Amino acid sequence: MAFQLDSRENPKVKHFVKLLSSGKYRQEQGLFAIEGARLCMDALQSGIPIAELFYTQEAVKKYSAIITALEQKASKSYQISDGIAKKMGDTAHPQGVFCTCKMLDKPDDLVTIGTDSRILAMENIQDPANLGAMLRTAEAVGIGRAICSAGCCDIYHPKVLRASMGAVFRLPVRREENLPETLEKLTQMGILTMAAVPDASAKPVTSLHFDTGAVAVIGNEGNGLTKETIEACKVQVTIPMKGRAESLNASMAACILMWEMLR
Amino acid sequence: MAFQLDSRENPKVKHFVKLLSSGKYRQEQGLFAIEGARLCMDALQSGIPIAELFYTQEAVKKYSAIITALEQKASKSYQISDGIAKKMGDTAHPQGVFCTCKMLDKPDDLVTIGTDSRILAMENIQDPANLGAMLRTAEAVGIGRAICSAGCCDIYHPKVLRASMGAVFRLPVRREENLPETLEKLTQMGILTMAAVPDASAKPVTSLHFDTGAVAVIGNEGNGLTKETIEACKVQVTIPMKGRAESLNASMAACILMWEMLR
Numbered sequence: 429m430a431f432q433l434d435s436r437e438n439p440k441v442k443h444f445v446k447l448l449s450s451g452k453y454r455q456e457q458g459l460f461a462i463e464g465a466r467l468c469m470d471a472l473q474s475g476i477p478i479a480e481l482f483y484t485q486e487a488v489k490k491y492s493a494i495i496t497a498l499e500q501k502a503s504k505s506y507q508i509s510d511g512i513a514k515k516m517g518d519t520a521h522p523q524g525v526f527c528t529c530k531m532l533d534k535p536d537d538l539v540t541i542g543t544d545s546r547i548l549a550m551e552n553i554q555d556p557a558n559l560g561a562m563l564r565t566a567e568a569v570g571i572g573r574a575i576c577s578a579g580c581c582d583i584y585h586p587k588v589l590r591a592s593m594g595a596v597f598r599l600p601v602r603r604e605e606n607l608p609e610t611l612e613k614l615t616q617m618g619i620l621t622m623a624a625v626p627d628a629s630a631k632p633v634t635s636l637h638f639d640t641g642a643v644a645v646i647g648n649e650g651n652g653l654t655k656e657t658i659e660a661c662k663v664q665v666t667i668p669m670k671g672r673a674e675s676l677n678a679s680m681a682a683c684i685l686m687w688e689m690l691r
Numbered sequence: 692m693a694f695q696l697d698s699r700e701n702p703k704v705k706h707f708v709k710l711l712s713s714g715k716y717r718q719e720q721g722l723f724a725i726e727g728a729r730l731c732m733d734a735l736q737s738g739i740p741i742a743e744l745f746y747t748q749e750a751v752k753k754y755s756a757i758i759t760a761l762e763q764k765a766s767k768s769y770q771i772s773d774g775i776a777k778k779m780g781d782t783a784h785p786q787g788v789f790c791t792c793k794m795l796d797k798p799d800d801l802v803t804i805g806t807d808s809r810i811l812a813m814e815n816i817q818d819p820a821n822l823g824a825m826l827r828t829a830e831a832v833g834i835g836r837a838i839c840s841a842g843c844c845d846i847y848h849p850k851v852l853r854a855s856m857g858a859v860f861r862l863p864v865r866r867e868e869n870l871p872e873t874l875e876k877l878t879q880m881g882i883l884t885m886a887a888v889p890d891a892s893a894k895p896v897t898s899l900h901f902d903t904g905a906v907a908v909i910g911n912e913g914n915g916l917t918k919e920t921i922e923a924c925k926v927q928v929t930i931p932m933k934g935r936a937e938s939l940n941a942s943m944a945a946c947i948l949m950w951e952m953l954r
Contacts, residue, residue: 565943570933634954670833670953676946677854680828683946690933691897 430505433482436515440506444482444516447528451582458531460584463518465491465525468498470594477530478502484513487524495525502527518586531584532597543618545572546689547643548682551607551657552579555649558679559583560591562646565683567595570690574599575643577607577657607645608660614643615662621645623653623661624685626675630664633688644685649678693768696745699778703769707745707779710791714845721794723847726781728754728788731761733857740793741765747776750787758788765790781849794847795860806881808835809952810906811945814870814920815842818912821942822846823854825909828946830858833953837862838906840870840920870908871923877906878925884908886916886924887948889938893927896951907948912941 433440446453447461454460459479462468465487472478481502483495499505508516513524541547548566553559559581566574576583580603583589583596604610611621619641622633636642645661647653658664667676667684675681696703709716710724717723722742725731728750735741744765746758762768771779776787804810811829816822822844829837839846843866846852846859867873874884882904885896908924910916921927930939930947938944 561940561943565939568930568932568939568943667831669831676828676831677824679943680824680831680946683943684950687947687950 430483430499430507433506433508433512436512440480441508441512441516444480444526444528448518448586451585454531454582454584459528460531460589461526461528461586462589463516463522463526463586464590465494465523467589467594468525468527469494471527471529471597472498472501474594474597476532476597479504479528479530481505482508482516482526484508484510484524486510491523491525498525498527541573541614541617541619543641545619545641546638546686547571547573547575547614547619547641548686549575549577549607549611549643549645550580550682551577551645551653552648552651553646553678554581556581556585556587557591558649560588560596561679562682563588563592563595563599563601565679566686567599569686571599571686574601575607575610576601576603578603578605608656611643611645611657611660619643620663621661622663622665622685623658624681625652625658625664625666626669627664627666630666632668633665633685634668636663636665636688638689642689644682644689646678646682646685693746693762693770696769696771696775699775701775703743704771704775704779707743707789707791711781711849714848717794717845717847722791723794723852724789724791724849725852726779726785726789726849728757728786730852730857731788731790732757734790734792734860735761735764737857737860739795739860741790742767742793743791744768745771745779745789747771747773747787749773754786754788761788761790804836804877804880804882806904808882808904809901809949810834810836810838810877810882810904811949812838812840812870812874812906812908813843813945814840814908814916815911815914816909816941817844819844819848819850820854821912823851823859824942825945826851826855826858826862826864828942829949830862832949834862834949837864838870838873839864839866841866841868871919874906874908874920874923878923882906883926884924885926885928885948886921887944888915888921888927888929889932890927890929893929895931896928896948897931899926899928899951901952905952907945907952909941909945909948
């Protein structure tokens, strides 16, 4: 049985909105917030623990099977008014289904990473839509795991979750305080560490053979990779360019490198 | 010598802002508006006729060479205050350099398209950032021309221009009222027309040989290609998928198909 929430000032509502808007609050609480029938169901099917479920009467009509499934797993359920749904909605037309979820701890030790793994590493990616799109693409082409430097935006940012189409729930993602050190360890394990640079003197990705594990390291949208990260990698890799555009944008470059690693 | 504009209500300023915001006004005037030193210089170097140039005193200090070059080609130049620059700016931190430009007519007849061409066609792409990113990627990997269906967003939308990094100025882009008819003509010319579909029964792109010209046709972000457009193409092509994600997003799918066409 769902409780009824009627006030926009209810602490549960404020809690949800703060989880959407503040990365710091998400970290403190160990929780994140999601919106939309599809994304909530994705979380459930991926084994993400659902803490609270919120839904409107209208949503029950449209998404009854999904809400029933979510309600069985959610620790608490609340029925909310359309007004509250609007306040909780991060999108223009909220579907009236919202969850708070527990962050998954994915403390896989580096040594547990198979030496035949295909990995995407991202350094200081700032735009949540870019980060989400890269994770979505990584999952689609068959990348096994992702690594984010500490300077990347939060993977639980609502725009990352949305752009990733739930890939955040399924792909193991590590956050690394010291990315160069991690890359050096991966190199020692026999994994080919590749710094993506828009530089004609780097190795064309089409000339590489991926018979061992490999990690493609993608840098910030405007500034590329840091010097330390480039130096920590075994090779510098580039995408042979034909047009006058200086380089591909970060997510397109990531897309081509991941595709080549798994082609 | 630049005229001095001091009022935000000046008709020149209003004209510029309307060119930024209204696709209909752009069509009526045969003009579009751009912002930023880099993009204005890209337009100039690509042979786009510059109608009006606007710049702040601050911008003259930072971008003197660019402004001098632009001023030599612009029909009219205006020096503007910082307040006017803020009103004209579409971005958070305008650089204080703005141009209005004449739309290029690119009326290349279909029969002039080489039968070895590599082409990107887009149907009903709605998001200007997606359209711009696809054009940028197309130019970078070496696609020779692009086709937009009438349902695509305007290529002179400021977000398309920005995301394309000037590729709009350099890549011949045709707008087609009847995309299926155009594709049928291209097929008759011996060009391999490929409808991109997220469908396991379609041909994997990795199984195709691109020894003739080819066109990759990408559909709307949410709905994919229309039935008419799929039927007008010679083959249905797909990207072999490994993860649980239903499909790549439109611009990532376009990226991989274009890359494979030119690999």
